Amino acid sequence: MNTIARSSAVLAVVLSFCVASPVQAQAARGQSRDEVSLRKLVAEQTEAWNRGDAAAWSKDFAPDAEFINIVGTVFSGREEIRTRHAAIFASLFKGSRSEVTVRKIVLVAPSVAVVDTEHVVTGYAGLPPGVQATEPGVLRTRMRYVLKQMGGKWSIVAGQNTDVKPAPPAQPAPAPTGR
Numbered sequence: 001m002n003t004i005a006r007s008s009a010v011l012a013v014v015l016s017f018c019v020a021s022p023v024q025a026q027a028a029r030g031q032s033r034d035e036v037s038l039r040k041l042v043a044e045q046t047e048a049w050n051r052g053d054a055a056a057w058s059k060d061f062a063p064d065a066e067f068i069n070i071v072g073t074v075f076s077g078r079e080e081i082r083t084r085h086a087a088i089f090a091s092l093f094k095g096s097r098s099e100v101t102v103r104k105i106v107l108v109a110p111s112v113a114v115v116d117t118e119h120v121v122t123g124y125a126g127l128p129p130g131v132q133a134t135e136p137g138v139l140r141t142r143m144r145y146v147l148k149q150m151g152g153k154w155s156i157v158a159g160q161n162t163d164v165k166p167a168p169p170a171q172p173a174p175a176p177t178g179r
Contacts, residue, residue: 034154035105038115038147041154046100052093054086062148062155070141070161071128096124103142111149118142119161131163140164 031039041060048056061067061078068074075081104116121139134140146158 032107034107034113034149037154038105038113039102041147042100042102042115042117046098049089049093049096049098052089052095054082054089057085057089058082060154060156061159062150062157065156066158067156068160069128070163071130092126092128093121093124097122100143113147113149113154115145115147116142117145132166134164134166 045057045060048054048059058078058081061081063078064076065078065081066074066076067081069084073084075084099120101118102115103118104114106114108114119139119141121141122137124139127133127139131139141161141163143159143161145156147154148157149155
């Protein structure tokens with residue numbers, strides 16, 4: 001192979017790595033196409049929360065999904081989930097910011113996944129009755145979603161959000177007993 005042909009081949013290989021899609025890049029790092037899609041769904045939902053966009057936040061719920069919120073209330077169906085989130089985005093969580101970390105993805109069947117995430121919410125106006133900040137100005141929660149792939153698209157069929165309780169105050173050491 002002459003020098004020009006060899007240089008062209010090397011350049012083609014290098015350029016193919018440069019223009020690889022994010023999905024290809026993540027797959028190269030050991031994430032399956034499903035994991036990449038699920039992480040993207042979580043990222044889009046986080047962006048929607050940060051915009052206060054209830055329609056975008058709830059778009060990936062199945063029409064008949066159930067969601068258990070932070071205080072244990074069950075919302076049935078995408079429309080109720082959207083409506084209830086529109087209300088909190090207009091009140092308690094107006095202007096809040098959420099940082100979400102995917103903690104674990106388990107593909108329990110070819111078209112069923114469980115996704116566990118950790119949320120750090122700041123900038124909220126208030127918290128629902130019975131919910132305490134995990135630390136001053138910070139609400140930490142854990143979300144678990146059960147998702148099903150339908151028609152090539154992942155949909156949330158069930159979700160539960162649980163608040164992380166504040167650490168209890170340190171207890172003084174018991175006084176020594178005299179013997």
